[in-house]
Amino acid sequence: MTINNNGMFVRATPLLFGALFVIGLVAPFAVYPTFLMKILCFGLFACAFNLLLGFAGLLSFGHAAFLGTAGYICGMLVRDLGVTPEVGILGGTLAAAILGWVFGVLAIRRSGIYFAMITLALAQMVFFFALQWKATGGEDGLQGVPRGHLFGLIDLSNNIAMYYLVFAVFCVGFFIIHRTIHSPFGQILKAIRENEPRAVSLGYDVAKYKLLAFVLSAALAGMAGATKTLVFQLASLTDVHWHMSGEVVLMTLLGGLGTILGPLVGAGVIVSLQSELADKVGSWVTVIMGVIFVLCVLLFRRGIVGELQALIKRAGIN
């Protein structure tokens, strides 16, 4: 799956990323910015999730907890304490990282389905907390978060300005993930994914690596959640609900598990479907999503990007 295995990819990758970056810069003039911001937020969330599942082989079923917690914390910081948006995002990310550490310490003691169940159970506790606590607004959500002024200077109520902030946050997050995957640390994660006993026998402290990956993934998911709160000016129970944990799995699988761009593509497809179909097919949205998921699992198990890569690779060999 690694792109480095193929000479053509190594040459093409910087070009591809450059082109995507340019598209990202001009996109808000062609497409509705709020919609793009949503894709970028969920894209980053899915990329963070993919770091854990695709590269470390850990299926967390509680990632909504990090997205939601960071969103609530960021919202409270910005709305109630009046801090600037960048501090809000950092605060939310930090909160998610701490929560990730707590989750991680408990969950990595087990693997496979038990790992997934522990993360789900912990995430349900966070959901309960968000539902009950007065400060989160319960089922009404944390509403009316102002976008504020970036560094106290740039007015983010302008959609274009907000878009570039989100784009910058996404690029930072994406860069961190890219660096992680291609570092020695990333290589060890892959080794653990492929054969954990062997990694242990080689002398690696597997638990430490897993925990670090978990915290990193949680923090990045939190970064996405905090940014999302600023975009929509609200944080709600949807973000901490287990549906969201399931949705991110769907995004990642649809886009391509273990590919660097897959989660972004998957997030784009799901978000587009949700918002574009909303006024056209009404109640059929859920059915259509289900059918897509089934088709994805049956016909292109590597996901959109995964299948494309395989196609190019095959063409290259021939």
Place this chain on the structure above:
Amino acid sequence: MHKKLLTAACTAALALMAGGAQAQISGNVVKVGVLTDMSGTYSDLAGQGTVVATQMAIDDFVAQEKPAFKVEMVSADHQNKADISSNKAREWFEREGVDVATELVTTSTALAVMKVAKEMNRVTLMSGPGSTAITNEQCNDLTVHYTYDTYAMANGTARAVTKQGGKTWFFLTADYAFGHSLEKDSSAVVTASGGKVLGSVRHPFPASDFSSFLLQAQASGAQIIGLANAGADTTNAIKQAAEFGITPKQQLAGLLMFISDVHSLGLKNAQSMYLTTGFYWDLNDETRAWSKRFFDKQKRMPTMVQAGQYSSVLHYLKAVKAAGTDEAQKVMAQMKKTPINDFFAKNGQIRDDGRMVHDMYLVQVKKPEESKYPWDYYHVRQTIPAAEAFQPLSESRCPLVKK
């Protein structure tokens, strides 16, 4: 470069259009946006039925008033998610020139949209959501909360039932902020009306097994079991209460129920329950006439949310015509000035906090043998006058209300 020029030209054109049409109607079109739950829990009580009601309001308005402007409708499924509804509303306002966002069942989606609408100077008409926060802490001057709220529903039922002799109460409460506030408000009313609250039990939200909670309620010996919950929790609790034989020895009082809930429960399960509603299709000739028209299109009788949706949209459109503009502040001033008189409300009035006050009705669900024809579900026991039905302005926590 070319694109930039084009963008600049478009912006300039838009600015000109906006400037030219200030006193009139932007683009000579009034666009009504219906954001509702088309696929989830509330699709029966709101959903497609509110889209049908809106279209009826638009058709009736065009036929009766023959306006010089066009009226269009757009609709979308907010899937009960606040971020989807806020996203959609923003897009409608910014890109599609929607003038008014309507319906908005599920309070979190409603709160999100009313903030966006206020920011962009557009009107919000709410028929579906229930929370009193909309006209209290979160209120603004461009929002109308039209059909009902939890205060009117819970207090109407609690007061009337207590006065009719249901003196001892036990609450079955959903364990989250909404359930707590429903229980707190109703308890206060029960006590004030000379009743006594014997106790309460909190069940997790959402719950499917109510047996242990219902047995506690049964053991309390209270005459009335108040259901401080909503949606599927309420219907499940009612079904199980019937299975345990708790009803009809003890009576249930639904603090937030709709005719669609009664329809899906069936009269056998729901019989003899008290509830408050803002509208009942079989109230008089006027309501019957409108509801029959609705039934022909939707194959179901309207809920109060769907009837309120029609009434609110029609009131808005008439205000636009009378004010000669779709500018939000002016339309809102016109709407607040004019009393509402149609099949839904008699002398309805929009207050400063955005609450539309109108008469509510205390009803009791019929026994199966009393029901003569389809959808013949309620005995109307009492009309609760507008002044009593809703939270008095003196108790309002809305900063817009001058005291």
